[in-house]
Amino acid sequence: MTTTKTHDIQATIKQIKSLQKLGCELIRVAVFDQQDAHALKDLVQLSPLPVVADIHFNYLFAIAAIEAGCAGIRINPGNLFREHEVVQILEAAKLYHTNIRIGINSGSLPKHIIDQYGHGAVALFEAMQEFVHFFENHHFYNIVMSVKSTDPLVTLTANQMLAAKFKYPIHLGVTEAGTVVDASIKSSVGLAPLLLAGIGDTIRISITGDPKQEIPVAQKLLSAVNLNHDHVNVISCPTCGRLDFEMEPLVKKTIQYTKHLQVPLTISILGCVVNGIGEGMNADIGIAGSKDQGILFVKGKIVKYCPSHQL
Numbered sequence: 369m370t371t372t373k374t375h376d377i378q379a380t381i382k383q384i385k386s387l388q389k390l391g392c393e394l395i396r397v398a399v400f401d402q403q404d405a406h407a408l409k410d411l412v413q414l415s416p417l418p419v420v421a422d423i424h425f426n427y428l429f430a431i432a433a434i435e436a437g438c439a440g441i442r443i444n445p446g447n448l449f450r451e452h453e454v455v456q457i458l459e460a461a462k463l464y465h466t467n468i469r470i471g472i473n474s475g476s477l478p479k480h481i482i483d484q485y486g487h488g489a490v491a492l493f494e495a496m497q498e499f500v501h502f503f504e505n506h507h508f509y510n511i512v513m514s515v516k517s518t519d520p521l522v523t524l525t526a527n528q529m530l531a532a533k534f535k536y537p538i539h540l541g542v543t544e545a546g547t548v549v550d551a552s553i554k555s556s557v558g559l560a561p562l563l564l565a566g567i568g569d570t571i572r573i574s575i576t577g578d579p580k581q582e583i584p585v586a587q588k589l590l591s592a593v594n595l596n597h598d599h600v601n602v603i604s605c606p607t608c609g610r611l612d613f614e615m616e617p618l619v620k621k622t623i624q625y626t627k628h629l630q631v632p633l634t635i636s637i638l639g640c641v642v643n644g645i646g647e648g649m650n651a652d653i654g655i656a657g658s659k660d661q662g663i664l665f666v667k668g669k670i671v672k673y674c675p676s677h678q679l
């Protein structure tokens with residue numbers, strides 16, 4: 369999701385392009401006011417990625433986003449208070465074939481749901497079920513579902529319940545997950561079991577700060593569950609007393625050099641021959657470091673012996 373003011377078209381497009389360069393495939397923008405809603409038409413034209421408009425409270429912004437040609441809109445029907453407003457959004461979306469993500473967060477559940485079910489997985493599921501039935505009763509089926517909690521295990525259970533009941537696509541995420549370390553761990557714990565079970569069609573890692581941080585975490589999570597094949601995987605050891613060369617700068621340089629590549633490539637950089645030879649043989653490119661005689665492997669074959677600082 370972009371963090372720029374959406375009506376600042378130049379800054380928003382610049383951010384979208386920088387995220388696309390890292391591998392982002394779908395972008396969501398906040399529609400906070402009339403200026404933002406007005407900017408959507410130009411944004412959709414200029415954006416290299418499909419745009420999803422994130423709308424709260426104001427159904428007219430949702431209709432404006434649909435008419436602007438957004439690929440999708442995300443609404444939380446719980447904060448669009450009048451039924452006839454939601455119906456008007458559905459009718460516009462039908463006309464423009466726009467998909468609607470029903471996005472339910474633990475922090476914005478409808479009051480009657482909280483009163484009956486609290487804030488846990490059942491509450492998220494019941495809220496979604498209610499809205500899906502409402503949409504279906506109005507013959508709207510171009511639905512994406514998302515239920516997000518700040519608690520990874522609640523997110524996990526709620527999504528399992530959704531997947532067992534409905535066939536609509538699911539967008540995955542743990543909401544308000546914190547800064548990069550917290551968000552990476554919470555998202556991995558909450559989402560990996562879902563991904564491994566084949567649940568989830570799109571994913572967002574929610575991280576406080578620059579959204580560019582979100583893409584590599586998502587890619588690495590998908591890669592770890594074997595769902596991202598166009599990804600550079602850098603294997604490196606934690607180092608120990610056997611290390612005899614400056615390994616960390618080499619690892620950082622390699623990550624920096626390869627971060628824009630979207631190709632399946634495994635690079636292994638290990639500090640010595642203990643595991644370095646085995647990992648190096650199995651990687652596309654491997655280094656088993658040593659002060660005097662580091663070994664460089666390409667596709668399992670040794671191509672060079674030399675001090676590691678020369679590799």
Ligand code: SF4
Nearest residue numbers: 605607608639640642
């Ligand atoms: S590969 Fe070598 S340097 Fe790296 S942690 Fe293992 S034993 Fe230590």
